[in-house]
Every structure is written in C-alpha cells, then in structure tokens.
Amino acid sequence: MRKTLDCTGLQCPLPVAKTSMALRRLEPGDELEVVCTDPGSLSDIPTLAEDLGHTVVSATDEGDRQVFVIRVAG
C-alpha cells in the first residue's frame, strides 16, 4: 500500500512529527510519500526515517517542494 502525507505549508518540526505518526500507522512493506515545503525537511525527514529503521527510497528537492518516499521496515 502507498499513502501520501501532505505537509505543504507546515513548518518544522510539524512535518517530522506527522511523518513519525504516519509511519507508526503503516504496515511493514508499505510506502509513505511525504510532500513538504520546508527546506529543513531535506535533512529532517530522511534522518527521522533512518533513525526509525525505515528505508528512504527517494528524496527529491523540486525547489519549491520536497518529496520523500519511505518504505516501512518489516
């Protein structure tokens, strides 16, 4: 299953907190796409995902937004 979490317009650390809660509600193997507009997320979101043992499939900086895909560890 793939879910998208819209964190556009949100400031640090709310995207990190929301991503952390979202990851807890997913099953192993699920993918979470996180869309942010806070440049700080480029370091914060991958760090959070790796600290929690999940895999960062992609982290893309599109200039005005940042998109991450995280696979939940199983």
Place this chain on the structure above:
Amino acid sequence: MTIADRRPDTSLGGDPALRRYEDVTELLPSVRQPTPLVRVRRTLPEGGAEVWLKLEWLNPFGSVKDRAAAAMLEGLERRVGLGGRRIVEASSGNTAIALAALAAVRGVPVTIAIPDGVPEEKQTLLRMLGAEVWPTPDDLCPIDHPKDGAIALARSILASDPAFVTTDQYANLDNVRAHYETTGPEIWRQTEGRIRVFLAGFGTCGTITGVGRYLKERDPTIRVVGVEPEPGHRLPGLKSFAEAKEPEILDRSVVDDVVVVSDEDAYRRTLELHRREGLLVGPSTGAVVHAASVLDAPGALAVAISPDSSMKYLSWFGELVADDGNPSVFDEEER
C-alpha cells in the same frame, strides 16, 4: 422516590460555606478560598527552617497549574475570544490537564504537545478529557532548542491553521498574574505576614515570578529561592536552564538564590514525605522540600509550593517501590 418524581425546581444552588458548588470552576482557588498550608514536621532536620507546604494538588484539576490555566484562558477569551478557536499548548501535563478540563467546560477543542517521556497517567487523563495529544521527543527540533521539542511543535501547530490560538504558558503574563493575584496574597494572609522564605521550582516560572514579586512588594527582605533540577533530570514540570531555554516570564530580579537538586534526592524526599508525613506529593515537591532542607535559615518560616500529587506518577513510583512492602513469607527472612 425516583429521579423522575423529583420536581425540576429543587436545585440546591451553590453555597461555598457548605462546600456546595454549581460548577467545578467555582472550586478554583482565591484569597477567600486558598489551598491549604500544611507543616512538614517529621522529615526535616531540627534547627532548620520551619517549612509549610502549600498543597496545590487539592485544586480541582489536581495541580498548581489550575491557576495559570484559568487566568490564561480568561486572558485569551478577553483578547481574541474563544468561539471557533482551537487551543494549542506545550505542557508536561499539568497545565494541559487543567486547560483541557476548563476548555471542555466551554466546549473549546484543545491540542497538546507533550514531552514523550511524561508518565502514561497524564497522557491518559488528557485523552479522557477529549484533548488531541502529540507525544513529542525532547530532541524533535534540536537545532532550535535542544530540549524543548514540545514547545517547538506547539509553535508549528499554531502556525499551521489560523483557528489555533495558544496560551503559550512560557511567555504569557497571565501565568504570572495568576500567582500575583492569588497564590502570593493567599500565602501572605495564611502566614499572617510572617513568611521569611519562599521556595518554588523553576518550570514555566509563573509561580516564582508572580509570588516572588507579590511577596517582595510586601516585604523586600523575604528570601525567594528557585529550585532547579540537574541536566538530564527526570522531574516533570521542572526545567534545568543548563539544557532548556529560560522562559520569557522569569524575572530573575525577584529570585535571591537557586538550589540545584538531584533526581535521587528529590525521589528520596518524595518517599519520605509519603512514609513519614502521609503527604501524597509528586516528585517536584520532593525536590522543593530537599532544597528547603539545605537552606541556612534556622527557625525561618518557609513556604514551599507542592505542585502536584503522586497520583499521576504511579507507573514511575511502581518501579521504584516494587520490592518494598512485600510480606515476609520465610521464617529466616529479616523483617
């Protein structure tokens, strides 16, 4: 007689003299209805200060924070109104619980960013009161404030939706006003102006600033003592300024001394207060009483704030006393 048989006009009506109240908010403290002062008689060494504890856990929502929450909510209502609003606050639990209860009475939703290390009891109470709860690691936003993750999260939740308003207890002058207008005058009146030393923990610093200011205006020679935990402490509600930012509302000019207390001393004192005084106090009271025990103030009348009771920390104390109080079952066991 069944309930259905009762006439609708038989309401008793409130009567504080009979301790009968129309609404739970009428139980909030005031100079006319102060929280009790109880002397600590058995746990402190002879020849030291005469210490009286102000039992703030006998407030309706269980802590000293009832005062700040009521004043801050009243301030918000006056300044911006509460209709259609949602309240967000960072709290280690007690402010949140009081706010959630007071907001519930008014039908206002509450969102709380709470440090994820606080006892489960507090989080459960918040959920029971209908609050939205965000358990937050202290290091959630390490670049900004290394140990203030909940404060940083509350700020970003506030910015996420214009319906949010915050009581912002670390910067809200209503927090100080609550203590300047109630706790301070209560203590002055209850001690008949004989108080010489006042002790309170450093947390949001509303209590020490508000009470300290009131007492210093009455008598500038009253000594005001702040109690601070060690870095890395486990004393909810207290802040070590070696690791956390000093709140904007702290007025250092009313603080004469600071005593730093270890977790070990605070927890040992908390158990002593249970076992020798029958006082069901929380860990921060242990810290404040320990600070009082090391003061060089022989015979001085000291008042210390007891912010909350042990009831919201039972899961923690359960670990601490798991091996105590078990009956001996073998003859050879020492009693």
